[in-house]
Amino acid sequence: xxxxxxxxxxxxxxxxxxxxxxxxxxxxxxxxxxxxxxxxxxxxxxxxxxxxxxxxxxxxxxxxxxxxxxxxxxxxxxxxxxxxxxxxxxxxxxxxxxxxxxxxxxxxxxxxxxxxxxxxxxxxxxxxxxxxxxxxxxxxxxxxxxxxxxxxxxxxx
Amino acid sequence: xxxxxxxxxxxxxxxxxxxxxxxxxxxxxxxxxxxxxxxxxxxxxxxxxxxxxxxxxxxxxxxxxxxxxxxxxxxxxxxxxxxxxxxxxxxxxxxxxxxxxxxxxxxxxxxxxxxxxxxxxxxxxxxxxxxxxxxxxxxxxxxxxxxxxxxxxxxxxxxxxxxxxxxxxxxxxxxxxxxxxxxxxxxxxxxxxxxxxxxxxxxxxxxxxxxxxxxxxxxxxxxxxxxxxxxxxxxxxxxxxxxxxxxxxxxxxxxxxxxxxxxxxxxxxxxxxxxxxxxxxxxxxxxxxxxxxxxxxxxxxxxxxxxxxxxxxxxxxxxxxxxxxxxxxxxxxxxxxxxxxxxxxxxxxxxxxxxxxxxxxxxxxxxxxxxxxxxxxxxxxxxxxxxxxxxxxxxxxxxxxxxxxxxxxxxxxxxxxxxxxxxxxxxxxxxxxxxxxxxxxxxxxxxxxxxxxxxxxxxxxxxxxxxxxxxxxxxxxxxxxxxxxxxxxxxxxxxxxxxxxxx
Numbered sequence: 241x242x243x244x245x246x247x248x249x250x251x252x253x254x255x256x257x258x259x260x261x262x263x264x265x266x267x268x269x270x271x272x273x274x275x276x277x278x279x280x281x282x283x284x285x286x287x288x289x290x291x292x293x294x295x296x297x298x299x300x301x302x303x304x305x306x307x308x309x310x311x312x313x314x315x316x317x318x319x320x321x322x323x324x325x326x327x328x329x330x331x332x333x334x335x336x337x338x339x340x341x342x343x344x345x346x347x348x349x350x351x352x353x354x355x356x357x358x359x360x361x362x363x364x365x366x367x368x369x370x371x372x373x374x375x376x377x378x379x380x381x382x383x384x385x386x387x388x389x390x391x392x393x394x395x396x397x
Numbered sequence: 398x399x400x401x402x403x404x405x406x407x408x409x410x411x412x413x414x415x416x417x418x419x420x421x422x423x424x425x426x427x428x429x430x431x432x433x434x435x436x437x438x439x440x441x442x443x444x445x446x447x448x449x450x451x452x453x454x455x456x457x458x459x460x461x462x463x464x465x466x467x468x469x470x471x472x473x474x475x476x477x478x479x480x481x482x483x484x485x486x487x488x489x490x491x492x493x494x495x496x497x498x499x500x501x502x503x504x505x506x507x508x509x510x511x512x513x514x515x516x517x518x519x520x521x522x523x524x525x526x527x528x529x530x531x532x533x534x535x536x537x538x539x540x541x542x543x544x545x546x547x548x549x550x551x552x553x554x555x556x557x558x559x560x561x562x563x564x565x566x567x568x569x570x571x572x573x574x575x576x577x578x579x580x581x582x583x584x585x586x587x588x589x590x591x592x593x594x595x596x597x598x599x600x601x602x603x604x605x606x607x608x609x610x611x612x613x614x615x616x617x618x619x620x621x622x623x624x625x626x627x628x629x630x631x632x633x634x635x636x637x638x639x640x641x642x643x644x645x646x647x648x649x650x651x652x653x654x655x656x657x658x659x660x661x662x663x664x665x666x667x668x669x670x671x672x673x674x675x676x677x678x679x680x681x682x683x684x685x686x687x688x689x690x691x692x693x694x695x696x697x698x699x700x701x702x703x704x705x706x707x708x709x710x711x712x713x714x715x716x717x718x719x720x721x722x723x724x725x726x727x728x729x730x731x732x733x734x735x736x737x738x739x740x741x742x743x744x745x746x747x748x749x750x751x752x753x754x755x756x757x758x759x760x761x762x763x764x765x766x767x768x769x770x771x772x773x774x775x776x777x778x779x780x781x782x783x784x785x786x787x788x789x790x791x792x793x794x795x796x797x798x799x800x801x802x803x804x805x806x807x808x809x810x811x812x813x814x815x816x817x818x819x820x821x822x823x824x825x826x827x828x829x830x831x832x833x834x835x836x837x838x839x840x841x842x843x844x845x846x847x848x849x850x851x852x853x854x855x856x857x858x859x860x861x862x863x864x865x866x867x868x869x870x871x872x873x874x875x876x877x878x879x880x881x882x883x884x885x886x887x888x889x890x891x892x893x894x895x896x897x898x899x900x
Contacts (some may be wrong), residue, residue, distance in 0.1 A: 245829045246835070251571075253569060257576065260579070263590075265590070269586050270586040270855065271588040271590065273854065274579060274851040274855070279576065281572065282569070282572035307699070308494075308698065308831070309615070309619050309622070310619055311581060315621070317622075318668065322876055324621060325618040325621035325622065329821065333818070336814070349797040352797040353754050353797065371798055374806070384813050
């Protein structure tokens, strides 16, 4: 899996660097100097990584000094839960755009506690109210951050 | 000089400045804990409140707030893997890994103690360096500053992964960061580069949504996959004892902590590099302190040295950054630029006057940094049990709260939905980088350094053409960059030779 991810990243970087270099050719020197200095070696390095992944030794994995994903779960369980997490994350974004933060925050917290956490009604309601109170008190009342009402609500007037 | 130092302390200890400092610390404490709400933004928000204050009161308030943000930002980074501040992202790599192993207390103890040491060293540097720093800063022109950026990138790219393959990936990530830094209107010719015809991208990619996505989203996904609390099924043990271990770690790796604090101070002094660079350079240096490739492979898995380095550098940079701000009116970072605005609001002009006529005020800044950090670290230690207990909270209670904080933190950068979209995109990038075993640190450093490096490169070429490459300090920095790149290969060769000799 990590080999496919590495190949995918290398190809994306190759495409980006290639596109960046070609686009830069049309710009004045002031604007193209840095893109060319960075874009060309970046393309070459990405191509080297892609070739290394395709033709290098299989199963060779060298960890980065970085966070590692846990391997406690079976691969199919991990894959399913990853998709679930991605769906919640993207779903929250969609909710914010449609309903605005003011409504999306309690809806997400309550839905997550009920559907994902299987919590009881009372706990879910109290916890949601606490999170919403914190959000509203700090970001809206105290800091006066501008939260628009959401596309759907604006459309409904 | 000593009289002015003492007078500075007495000025801060007067009840009004001290009360304002406590108020500032209180605000900075919570700003640091909340992801995305930056110290610089809060400084700007608080600036209007200083109009009626005396200079000492105003600086006690502003600097008291600003100098503790990084300390409490470390707490969020370690416990939740979400950068509390853009300047506290590097500590996640090992700090959060320790929290997941049930060593949250130790990680926090190490971070807090190293932060305090860093802050004290930064403050001492500010006190000592003022008369002698001018010639040092003035020897660095654009070519040297460009090379300094390259050295920083070489450090982190070559040391954040194992072997030749890892180095290629490190440089790829760094190059991608530099490439992404070019998004937006170019500062020299005004050409809109890689903006995809959107107005949002004209100003370039904002660091906060990128950082939050890159680091927080993979952690959230992993938390859902594990289905447990952050510390999993590992017993947290006695937190206070763990914290004490962390404090002891500072003394066990005393010289590393001091060196990283000095790196932070130096980065702080250098105008334009900024705090986000200091932590990564210090992390790179901490990684370099590993004696063998096997030892280095422990970084990112919860090595306490990966906490000590960024912790010390992050706080020492504040003292360093104040040096050019006070002495020359050249702010080293966004926050210092805002603080400089505070100087002018109060009728103070940075420069020679601050080192002669207003010397006690200048020293009051030193004491504010010292006192604010001592008070904050003390408060954090008192609250440690409560803070660390959060790692035992079930994941399904944390995930929605973290998601809310992540999205709000990202949204508040520019009050635009596009910020959240950027967070999601970089969340995916971060996840795939982790999955593929690519280091994320070089990408962040490339993004941070990109604009500065481009500016310095352009000025160097325009002013000196190719001759900038022959300047002595440039050659020295180039040699350091090459040395840094070759060092892991040398280390691997030495390790192989030793093993062969033992066999």
